Amino acid sequence: MIPSGIPRLDSFLGGGIPEGKTVMYLIQPEVEGEIFGMQTLYKNLEEGRKGVFITTKSDPQIIKENFEEYGWDISKYGDKLIFVDAYSSLIGSESDAQYLIKNPNDINSYSRIINEIVEESETIITFGSLSSILDLCGDDAIKHVEKWNKMFNANNAIGVYNFTNWPYSEEIKTKLNEIMNAVIRVGGIGERVILGQYYGILKVDWLEKAKGNLMFKIAKPGGVKAFIPKVLVTGPFNAGKSTFVRSLSTRSVSVDRMGTTVALDKGHIEYGDITADIFGTPGQERFDPILKFIANEAMGVFLIIDSTKPESFPRAKSMLEKTRAKGLPLIVVANKQDIQHALSIEEIREKMKLPESIEIVPTDAVKKKGVFEAFEILIKKIEGSG
Template identity: 95%
Template sequence: MIPSGIPRLDSFLGGGIPKGKTIMYLIQPEVEGEIFGMQTLYKNLEEGRKGVFITTKSDPQIIKENFEKYGWDISKYGDKLIFVDAYSSLIGSESDAQYLIKNPNDINSYDCIIKEIVEESEAIVTFGSLSSIIDLCGDDAIKHVEEWNKMFNANNAIGVYNFTNWPYSEEVKTKLNEIMNAVIRVGGIGERVILGQYYGILKADWLEKAKGNVMFKIAEPGGVKAVIPKILVTGPFNAGKSTFVRSLSTRSVSVDRMGTTVALDKGHIEYEDITADIFGTPGQERFDPILKFIANEAMGVFLIIDSTKPESFPRAKSMLEKTRAKGLPLIVVANKQDIKNALSIE
């Protein structure tokens, strides 16, 4: 198995991508998704594998600058990373890439170069834009892609394709889906305005059942980061919600008066490749009417209770109901365990 480099995706894929397989990132046009192939490539460079990047939309120097923009220093890998330039010939420009596709409009001109690269080593070959190759060479390119995939399989190489889901014919889309071992959808939430972005598995032929969707954002530097948009922290008055939010967060803000929160606590967590925003509710009953609005769009809940005050437990249950958070992932935090007379977890 080799890593995808995309947060949480490897766990959905059963540990990563088996050697000899292909993976296609199926990207919604409005979403900035071409970073997925780049991130998969860079992760494998970090692990000592040979990488190949085939660019069809821009000069290799622009691609190198994009890697740097995300904080990925590819210069240290030297000959471990090879660029195949299928762009410069389109605009009549000189190229210093190791491999140059002299006629990018002819799909046959790709074949011998890909064959040579793949047979040299177990490389990870990333196509910056498969959709651009199809646009340049026509639908016949798919037959060649199928042959490339067979070469990858025979040589224990990995093929990684970025494919923007423009309105191609259903025949093209169906055939691409058939010849890829795995297809990862990269899409947006919303119609006219993209409110959020996600990725999820449509297909992985080495799994009995492929599932899993993750919301994400793109950080500069950092690349693709998994995002949990909102986690709710709720519980009775004086249970310790503000302290919990501050302890959990890499940065936080709260409004306190006389030691009691009279507005929202807000915190932000960054853990490995996952980020999340935390919102704490006020515990006083006079704020109950706004609890359901605060909880809107929450993806999970921490319910904070005071272990020394069992009489507050019904209030905690009531707040959980008022936030309409039932059915969401829930963690009950038994706070103040260090105080005398605190109830045990059991």
């Protein structure tokens, strides 16, 4: 297995991409998706594997600069990365790539070079854009792609294809889907304009059942990051919600008066390969309409409680019911665990009559203790429910 390098994708693929298999990123036009193939290649270069990049839309130097935009310096991999340049001949310019495709409109010229390269086993062969090869060479190119895939399979090489899903014929789309071992859709969300992006599993033929969808954002530097657009932080008055939001966030804003939150806290989290926006609601009952409003469309909930104040637990329980009714992934964060007379997790579970299915995570938000553990647990729940 090799890693895909895409956040969470490996777990959807059953651990990664097995040797000899092909993966196609099927990219909706207007969505920044070609980075998926680049990120898979880069991750594997980083881990010491060899890679090939076939470029049809710009010369290798510009491709290197495109990688650099994401903070990925590929020049340091020297001979481990081979460029196949199918662009320079198209515009009649010089090329210093290891392999030059002299006639980019002739699919046979690709086949000759791919045959030659693939004999090196366990190479990751990345097609910067299979759709542009199809555009250049015509529909017959698919037959060659099918042969390449068989060859990759026989040689334990891995084929990674970016494919922009322009309005091609159904015949082409069906055939492509057939000849790839895995197809990952990279799409956009939004009616009039594209407001968000996601990827989702369409096909994985080495697994009996495969599914998974995730929203993502592109960070420069950083590349594809999982994106959770709305996580709610709620809990009784003075439980430490604002502190929790601040501790988790890379940047945050709090709308407050006299030290207590009267509107809401908003934070943006960048943690590992995940980015998320979190919203904290004020704890007083008069703000419950806000809680309802924010709980709409939220993807998960942190319920923060003050472990030293059992008298606030009934209020916490009622807030929990309000959000739980929506069936959202939820965890209870038992804050202020650093204070001496704080109740233990078991005591809290008993006093609040919480079933074992609701996880309680101990934290000390002021010292940032436990907050990222809580975040990871909630993210796993969100992904599980997706």
